Amino acid sequence: MKILITGRQGQLGSELHDLKESYPQHQMVFVDREEMDLSNPEQILEVLNTEKPEIIVSAGAYTAVDKAESDQELCNAVNHIAVQTIGEWAAAHQAKVIHISTDYVFDGNSETPLKETDTPDPINVYGQTKLQGEQALQASGANNVIIRTAWVYSVYGANFVKTMLRLMNEREEIGVVADQVGTPTYARDLAQAIMTIVEAPVFVQGVYHYSNEGKISWHEFATAIKEIKGLHTKINAIGSDAFPTPAKRPHFSLLDKSKIKEVYQVAVPHWKTSLEEMLLKMR
Template identity: 80%
Template sequence: MKILITGRYGQLGSELHDLQANYPQYQIVFVDREEMDLSNADQIIEVLDKEQPNVIVSAGAYTAVDKAESDQQLCDAINHLAVKTIGDWAAKNKVKVVHISTDYVFDGNSETPLKETDTPDPINVYGLTKLKGEEALQTSGAVYVIIRTAWVYSTYGANFVKTMMRLMNEREELGVVADQIGTPTYARDLAQAIMDVISAQNFVQGIYHYSNEGKISWYDFAVAIKEINGYTTKMNAIASDAFPTPAKRPNFSLLDKTKIKDTYSVQVPNWRTSLEEMIAKI
């Protein structure tokens, strides 16, 4: 079986690249924007025609959430139109697609963990383009699994954990938003979940939610980073309206993982365990 994975140098793509040694039975091809520019539909089709994969992992995305508010056309091209192109090609060629989406398809007003059946209602451009990508894949006729995730971090790329570690090294005091609730996702764990889905005996089509276990705020996350590293930085809990950003963020992003655990027997580690593992690797 041949697997083509987009977003090679992203956080998730990098973790999937590390995992490939554990799956010698598969031929895995990685592409990034140099090989397959997701804003160029013709190039997407050209690469897929050449590689002829059996499974496409759509891990590449436009993820600059604030920049997306002013860069709507490119964001839509990558997060929506590219997914439509991949889905249409996959349907025509009878190929499976595993597509990575986001908690940002929701408005953040829920008070209970978000299920796959909950109605999406994005509050920013990034979330809207990701939802349109999901819908395009669902209507393409391709056999698909969509995995929504949240608060992704990794030893690779730029992310909250690395930013906090840098700031805690530089500053004596930090304010972190305490009224946005969810659970972080260690990209290594998500990469393993994706490989579990691909390797499963039955490919059960549908939307699934995946993040690490637990329920915390960004402030709680930052405090844990401080504790694990032994920093002495004074941490202040602040409200999100004290830290305005171009794109609105959902206040509640806690994902219910029951479906992916029941369907694919995916193991979901606790957020703190995974954070300690990631920091130890750095």
């Protein structure tokens, strides 16, 4: 099967690229901004018409959440219009789309793990454009799977784990937000989940949630990084209001993973197991 993956240089794209050799039966084509600029619909169509993939993994996105507040046009072009363009091409060419979305489509006011059937209500521009991308893909008529994920990290790219490691090696004391709750997602695990869906005997359309198992705050996540690495930085628990950002963050991002486990038999490792694995790989 020919699979085209966008966002080659991103955390997820890089992890999927690492898995490439494990799936020699598929022809996996990776593109990034240079080959396929997601803000340019004509270029997207040009690449799709040249490559003619049977599956498109839409992993590329505009993910600078704070910058998105002032860069709304570009954020919308990449997270919404590009997905619409991909969906319309896929519908016309009988291709399937696996699209990566986010917990940021929700307002973060829930107190129970978020299900796929819960009503989205984004509180920032990034979340709004990601929701519009989901809706455009669903309206396109393409055979699609949407995977919402949260708190993604990897040995690749910039992410919370790497930032914490740098700060803990530079400072004796740091403050980390303790009133935002969810579960991290190791991009390697998400990449494996995507390939499980690709390999599934039946492609079951719909929205799915995926992150690692467990429930923690950012402060608890930072503390675990410190403990695993044997560092001695003092980590103070702070409230979101002590760390104001241009974009509002959801306070609750815990995703219910039952559907993806049931429909696709996807394995969901515990967040701490995956964190240990990633930190070991970073050595």
